[in-house]
Amino acid sequence: MTRTHAVMLLCVLPPLLLAGASAWRAIPNPPPYRDLNKNGTMDVYEDPSQPVDKRVDDLLRQMTLEEKAGLLFINGARINDDGSLEDRPGKGPFAFAPQAARLILEQRMNHINVWAVPGKQALATWYNNIQKLAEEKTRLGIPVTVASDPRNAFSEALFAVAANDFSQWPEQLGFAALGDEALMRQHADMARQEYLAVGIREALHPMADLATEPRWPRVSGTFGEDAQLSSRMVKAYILGFQGAALGPQSVACMTKHFTGGGPQKEGLDPHFEFQKGQVYPGNNFQYHLIPFEGAFAAHTAAIMPYYGVPKGQTKEDVAFAYNKEIITGLLREKYKYDGVVCTDWGLVTDARMGPVVWPARAWGAEQLSEEERVRKILEAGCDQFGGEQCTHHVVNLVMNGKLSVERVDVSARRLLRQKFILGLFDNPYVDVEKAVQTVGKAEFKQAGEVAQRRSFTLLKNDKVKGRKVLPLAAGKLKLYLRNVNPETAARYGTVVSRPEDADIAIIRLRTPWYPVKTDNPMAQRFHHGDLDFKGAEKDSILALLKQVPTVVDLYIDRPAVIPEINAAARAVVANYGASDAALLDVVFGKARPEGKLPFELPSSMEAVRQQKEDLPHDSAKPLYPFGFGLSY
Incomplete structure (x- = not known):
């Protein structure tokens, strides 16, 4: 019996003696602590009363090189519909992902991100199953940190996975349109509670990038083009997820993409080999750092650099995660950042997608072997490899004297420290019943519905006959619809099937996009290309606008170019992820649009092409300027 066990026993003996022998026989066995390494003794790392740094040091001393290497990797896993860990064939676009059990047992990994997930009960069950597996079947019982991209956006925009059971809110752009920091923090706190309930302890968000290049496919995930607005919203977002300090009730935020991924040449995204680099023709590199300063002020738990090459900004033209001047010089030394730095996904190994090979995003380091890429990323100052499971490269580098164990320990210590602070070593499990009650709770859904409505930008x-078109009078009009649910609209008027029979038309449009010519199926999903409507689609829209008075609603995941449509429409509203019901409540005056544009809407594609990728507010004579928005 250890001294610690003796103290515990003295504490429980008096009430047990009073209760009698039956109570004595009820003493739990093993002792009341989590014996993670199964040695029958409470180690320092298993003792919640010990300081975090001592617990980290104790565990690190016990870890093998292979276990340390596993800590440095995070990859996605697929989840069975019932939450079980059987190795069943995957379904849908993420069928390629491995089962979590393989990552935990074969690769010794204990960070996993999730994409497509089952219902909330199965998700919480799966989470408990992987924690039980890690506790019982691994040598040291290190708990698993589960991470996720945003799960609460209304739409299924790129990198905002389907909400399913979770409450649905506008995308980040919608919060930027409102500029309401209290609402931003409320949303993040509610999303935190939903994440926490099912075991998601790391948010692979927010995005602190600036939408200064309107053609960039990832504009929808940003807070727009203004650095000061973005900085305020990023800070509020992180405080809502993490709280004032990271702790057992926090969800750790991995803010991305340092130093700001917005200024991509011609908007071509560096996920793919056809990208042309991250450029600064307006000499505005420093401006893109301002939102990250908001993240640092909120003590973001982690940072993710982007794929791009910051052309001409450092001595070596290599991607951010490979760039020591960026990660060590700027992030670690200038900003004194000592949290976790995790690469974006897939910087080391090529991915095969059927007959197509998706090259690793090793821009500027393509000539290096996989092992050399791993070494260069660690030497740059990163701690963790996103979307990778090649743990053997770290082991081989150390064994061959090309990487020191001490360097591995630096990153392992940061990653372990985060797990301890989040309370995962003391109780990683969730209450499945409580998860079912919490995720999608009525209060959360109602708040999301209100935010969707508020964020609309008029x-x-x-004016028609001296009266503004909006709001429309409910119950009196014949409505012609495009891309609007007729059952939802029927509550407000009589739905007709022909425009000539209508008093007014209500149509929903999306900012156009034109895929890059490529064989890569993932690249084909990115919203690249021009921002204006063309050809038959444009002609059809304009013909309707000339035939019947029309209210146009536009989902602007990128700044649309709509001069002719705007001129012909009687009313135009913009949304950032909202339901048909939300739109109709705004159009018919049950809710009031409060949003202001978080970026300019250019007047032409020629104006877009003349903009400088790194400058905000630089479109010549925009159709609508930054911050524009009417109301009623």
Whole structure:
């Protein structure tokens, strides 16, 4: 019996003696602590009363090189519909992902991110199953940190996975349109509670990038083009997820993409080999750092650099995660950042997608072997490899004297420290019943519905016979619809099937996009290309606008170019992820649009092409300027 066990026993003996022998026989066995390494003794790392740094040091001393290497990797896993860990064939676009059990047992990994997930009960069950597996079947019982991209956006925009059971809110752009920091923090706190309930302890968000290049496919995930607005919203977002200090009730935020991924040449995204680099023709590199300063002020738990090459900004033109001047010089030394730095996904190994090979995003380091890439990323100052499971490269580098164990320990210590602070070593499990009650709770859903409505931006509202078109009078109009659910609209008027029979039309549009010519199926999903409607689609829209007075709603995941449509429409509203019901409540006056544009809407594609990728507010004579928005 250890001294610690003796003290515990003295504490429980008096009430047990009073209770009698039956109570004595009820003493739990093993002792009341989590014996993670199964040695029958409470080690320092298993003792919640010990300081975090002592627990980290104790565990690190016990870890093998292979276990340390596993800590440095995070990859996605697929989840069975019932939450079990059987190795069943995957379904859908993420069928390629491995089962979590393989990552935990074969690769010794204990960070996993999730994409497509089952219902909330199965998700919480799966989470408990992987924690039980890690506790019982691994040597040291290190708990698993589960991470996720945003799960609460209304739409299924790129990198905002389907909400399913979770409450649905606008995308980041919608919060930027409102500029309401209290609402931003409320949303993040509610999302935190939903994440926590099912075991998601790391948010692979927010995005602190600036939408200064309107053609960039990832504009929808940003807070727009203004650095000061973005900085305020990023800070509020992180405080909502993490709290004032990281702890057992926090969800750790991995803010991305340092130093800001917005200024991509011609908007071509560096996920793919056809990208042309991250450029600064306006000499505005420093401006893109401002939102990250908001993240540092909120003590973001982690940082993710992007794929791009910051052309001409450092001595070596290599991607951010490979760039020591960026990660060590700027992030670690200038900003004194000592949290976790995790690469974006897939910087080391090529991915095979059927007959197509998706090259690793090793821009500027393509000539290096996989092992050399791993070494260069660690030497740059990163701690963790996203979307990778090649743990053997770290082991081989150390064994061959090309990487020191001490360097591995630096990153392992940061990653372990985060797990301890989050309370995962003391109780990683969730209450499945509580998860079912918490995720999608009525209060959370209602708040999301209100935010969707508030975030609409009213761009145009003509007068007809001396009265503004919006809000419309409910119950009196014949409505012609495009891309609007007729059952939802029927509550507000009579739905007709022909425009000539209608008093007014309500149509929903999306910012156009034109895929890059490529064989890569993932690249084909990215919203690249021009921002204006063309050809038959444009002609059809304009013909309707000329035939019947029309209210146009536009989902602007990128800044649309709509001069002709705007001129012909009687009213124009913009949304950032909202339901048909939310739109109709705004159009018919049950809710009031409060949003202001978080970026300019350019007047032409020629104006877009003349903009400088790194400058905000630089479109010549925009159709609508940054911050524009009417109301009623």
